[in-house]
Amino acid sequence: MTGPDTTPAFNLKVVLKETGIRPDTLRAWERRYGIPKPQRSPGGHRLYSQRDIETIKWLMARQAEGLSIARAVELFRTQIAQGRDPLAEVEETTPQPIAPPGTLESLRQSWLSACLAFNENEAELLLNQAFALYPLEIVIKEIFHYAMVYVGDQWYRNNISVQQEHFVSVLIQRRLNSLIAACPPPTRPEVILLGSPPHEQHLLPLLMLHLFLRRRGFGVVDLGANVPVAKFDETVARIQPHLVVLSAQRLTTVAPLLEVILSLHPLGASVAYGGRIFNLRPSLLPRIPAHFLGKTMDEAVQNVALLVHQRPPLPAPTPEFALNYQRAELFWSRRAQIEAWLYQALSELRLPQEYLTTAVEDFEETLRSALAVGDLDAILPELEWAQGLLRQHRLAPETLRPFLLGYAQAIRAAAPSELSPLAEWLQTTAERLSISSTSLSGGPDSG
Secondary structure (H helix, E strand, O other), X not given: OOOOOOOOOEOHHHHHHHHOOOHHHHHHHXXXXXXXXXXXXXXXXEEEOHHHHHHHHHHHHHHHOOOOHHHHHHHHHHHHHOOOOHHHHHHOOOOOOOOOOOOHHHHHHHHHHHHHOOOHHHXXXXXXXXXXXOOHHHHHHHHHHHHHHHHHHHHHOOOXXXXXXXXXXXXXXXXXXXXXXXXXXXXXXXXXXXXXXXXXXXXHHHHHHHHHHHHOOOEEEEOOOOOOHHHHHHHHHHHOOOEXXXXXXXXXXXXXXXHHHHHHHHHOXXXXXXXXXXXXXXXXXXXXXXXXXXXXXXXXXXXXXXXXXXXXXXXXXXXXXXXXXXXXXXHHHOHHHHHHHHHHHOHHHOOOXXXXXXXXXXXXXXXXXXXXXXXXXXXXHHHHHHHHHHHHOOOOHHHHHHHHHHHHHHHHHHXXXXXXXXXXXXXXXXXXXXXXXXXXXXXOOOX
């Protein structure tokens, strides 16, 4: 199949209308990357071909997927060098229209592109435009929240760097803090205490909730991320909040979340929680003795208002809760002995020590949380995540299988019989992993 027509026939105004690109951005691409390469009319004006227009659209589509413009140009040229025309391949699929300039979707695309290119000034200007055109809550949910999910996914897929992911997070955090600072004083008597349990580093979901609650007149005390259990106790005893809201995004911080909740029960505090892991694994909800705020930010804000008004009692722990939690703490107390056996069992794999240490520490926290809630199958989505990280570090995803087998062997050797169900689960899961597969089979919520 032949590609688009290369005849120079369109002036700059047509190109801008067809693609939605900004004139200064297009000139920068031409200057820095030599792409596209317009011809000149007898009067010296730029003339573009249909191929130039499709090239611009292709590059913008890759940016919307999370690539920097430099990486998008490199990908385009690599495919050309391999004898493949990326534009001819695009013609075989339904084209994705570029959002009209000024729309929320267009602003989101442009803002993400600016962030991933580390163009802070452009990103701030686009945000100012978005907030001027749309309600604050809409911008937060449709740009910030979308970006958090999108960038996290693209980093996991190794399409963007950790530096790009951090840069986006920093810009979002800074803007949220400035919006919170600009809120008027509280108009309601209720005070909400926000915080994340030990080892939970994600700030942005609670910052968004903080902003939305302040805009509804609530007083908010935000302790931030990675708060020690004792600090929650001290603050609750001191300020007597109407509601404590906790956030856990991954399974690794569910056990610390439970530790905070249990420490607050004797104080009579009303406690609520939310986070990504509970959206992925709803079966965990009955196992948490606190109020679930819901899957979305809108639900969380509405449920906060209901909880401070109605003051319902906290859900009681299930009959199995104490046994599960004791088993988790037993595992946690024996982790040093388990590690010693594990490193010996995995010595033949010759894994880079820095990756192995990080993997062991992270997996320990995952196992502790799964034991604490009595749901070992909750580990399965975390194993999917681990396989993605292995690919990202150019390690074979199949490495996960001997890692699980080694962990099962270490538990049998170093831990008491109370943890034998965990060893059996790890061995069974490892045996279900195909040597050539890059995903788990048969596990709920995997993928």
